[in-house]
Amino acid sequence: SQTIHQWPATLVQPVGSPLSLECTVEGTSNPNLYWYRQAAGRGLQLLFYSVGIGQISSEVPQNLSASRPQDRQFILSSKKLLLSDSGFYLCASPSLAGANVLTFGAGSRLTVL
Amino acid sequence: DQQVKQNSPSLSVQEGRISILNCDYTNSMFDYFLWYKKYPAEGPTFLISISSIKDKNEDGRFTVFLNKSAKHLSLHIVPSQPGDSAVYFCAASGGTYKYIFGTGTRLKVLA
DSSP, rough: OEEEEOOOOOOEEEETTOEEEEEEESSSSSOOOOEEEETTTTTTEEEEEETTEEEEEEOSSSSSSEEEEEETTTEEEEOOOOOOGOEEEEEEOSSSSTSSEEEEEEEEEEOOO | OOOOEOSSEEEEEEEOEEEEEEEOOOOOOOOEEEEEOOOTTTTOEEEEETTTTSSSEEEEEEEEETTTTTTEEEEESSSSSGGGGGEEEEEOOOSSSEEEEEOOEEEEEEO
């Protein structure tokens, strides 16, 4: 079965510091991968998606970037965090049970102080 | 531009009664719709979905209704249970790899 791992689970960072959140997927190959953010009162916002290694589509202009160095690895980064980057970051991939259903990881909680 | 909208941020329902969560969308290219349930500090879990070729899909206590002409879908939970208390997101996809989510509705089922 497919499993999505995210780490770290929780992160507290000062403004201006860098960020790296990692997502890895087990049990499937060449998956589409997605980064979403849940910010207070904002729902689930699609940040990036990737259909293959090195292929990244950005959905909103922001202080973040994404990379896909390996087939089952998706990384969310920032060079300098802003207060507004705080939120709950979720990695997702289409479920093996149904390509139209997204399966999510457990998420990474980022607090920028 | 919010393509998927959930206009009710919260809803309270008595245990055993029906919960109705609503969702509206603007993009006529959407052809697949999903509902997710989310507890705090966890990833969303898939509940039920519906294709645009149908107007109803049922799975146990959960039923999703789709009104394409109104660009509206709803999730019915009958009977509601305290364990159903969570944030519910609707999502839509169609024509692309993207899944667009609404802002969520917090459901509280009162015992």
